[in-house]
Amino acid sequence: MDAEQVKLEPTVRRWASSARFDDDPRELNARAELLLAFCEFANTAPAAIIEGCLLADADAAVGGQREISIRGRREMNDQIEAWSDQLVGTEFMRITAGNTIRGFLVHNGILIQGHPAL
Amino acid sequence: MELKQAIGSRRTIRFFKPWRPVEKAKIQVILEAANRSSRSMNADYVKAIVVNRDELSPELRDTLRNPTTSLSLDLAPTYIMWFINLNYPDGTKERLKELVDHDIQVASQGWSHAYVDETIQRTVIEKITGDESRLQWMGAIESGQAIAQAMLAAVDEGLGCALHNFADAGIREPLGVPDHWRRAWIMLLGYPLEEPEAGGQRPRRPLSENFFWGDAHTPFEDDPEVTEQLKQDGMIQTPSPLPWRRDEMRAINRMLGLAD
Numbered sequence: 001m002d003a004e005q006v007k008l009e010p011t012v013r014r015w016a017s018s019a020r021f022d023d024d025p026r027e028l029n030a031r032a033e034l035l036l037a038f039c040e041f042a043n044t045a046p047a048a049i050i051e052g053c054l055l056a057d058a059d060a061a062v063g064g065q066r067e068i069s070i071r072g073r074r075e076m077n078d079q080i081e082a083w084s085d086q087l088v089g090t091e092f093m094r095i096t097a098g099n100t101i102r103g104f105l106v107h108n109g110i111l112i113q114g115h116p117a118l
Numbered sequence: 119m120e121l122k123q124a125i126g127s128r129r130t131i132r133f134f135k136p137w138r139p140v141e142k143a144k145i146q147v148i149l150e151a152a153n154r155s156s157r158s159m160n161a162d163y164v165k166a167i168v169v170n171r172d173e174l175s176p177e178l179r180d181t182l183r184n185p186t187t188s189l190s191l192d193l194a195p196t197y198i199m200w201f202i203n204l205n206y207p208d209g210t211k212e213r214l215k216e217l218v219d220h221d222i223q224v225a226s227q228g229w230s231h232a233y234v235d236e237t238i239q240r241t242v243i244e245k246i247t248g249d250e251s252r253l254q255w256m257g258a259i260e261s262g263q264a265i266a267q268a269m270l271a272a273v274d275e276g277l278g279c280a281l282h283n284f285a286d287a288g289i290r291e292p293l294g295v296p297d298h299w300r301r302a303w304i305m306l307l308g309y310p311l312e313e314p315e316a317g318g319q320r321p322r323r324p325l326s327e328n329f330f331w332g333d334a335h336t337p338f339e340d341d342p343e344v345t346e347q348l349k350q351d352g353m354i355q356t357p358s359p360l361p362w363r364r365d366e367m368r369a370i371n372r373m374l375g376l377a378d
Contacts, residue, residue: 096376100377115192116189116192116374117375
């Protein structure tokens, strides 16, 4: 998968639309590159990131609603943290990159909070 | 600040200036406001522990986090952890006799030392202590009144505040929280990083939807003149959305490196 393919992913299009950067090609490219980098680090794909934060149990999907997996979300957050920690750059840049991936989760229905760059 | 202005200006503040501490004198004002709240039996329903963020070890602070509170814990310089004291009926008889002695609870309304000494235990106190749901219900209502007054005092002191759920399992032992203190809310305190309007006054349904006159079928009708006066007094303020709110959030998110 490359950045162009990432941009076509439904979860990414949903992210771009919800966060209102779908009409800003530079922003879309930059975020898609970050998401791709995270996917490569975690050996995963955009849709799988979201799925990993949801309960897989069929009973968890009721009336179109899914249930967040507390453990899955925590593990994903740890992976985001590990990924951003090993990036080259300033602390601000690394924290922002991690929070960008969290934004991808948020706009796909996974409530998660990062930490600020202070 | 006038009371109506304080009521109208209160918001849940989600972005605090992490670098600016809250003065201890302001904390005292907030606690005193809670201490002055209405409470049945003159009991002490609410307990609170005040901690400054930077005085907690990072490990202990991490134990407070939950998915919806994590970010604000990093930003707010001061936390007030509110608890419901489930031993609040203790000492009720002594406190009530004090009120009888002070001519606050008076005979014309049925109060006497004899009532307190001889019948209130079985008639009232054991009804509360023997019924877990009643014990908790009363504790929650009366604690809520105290916390609400504390919030208005915070606004009056020029602070921002927010009530959140919090995870208390990790702090109970280190902070010496007794077993009979039940977690209520954590109040995050600090100077707002966002504008104090915090996006504008939240949408509320009209009075007629929730308040009634005479019976539960007759909606309360508000008087436009009173509404206008409340706008002038600051209780009713510019509603959300404010036109610049999205830009404000974008700027704050970029400043802090947060997701938007």
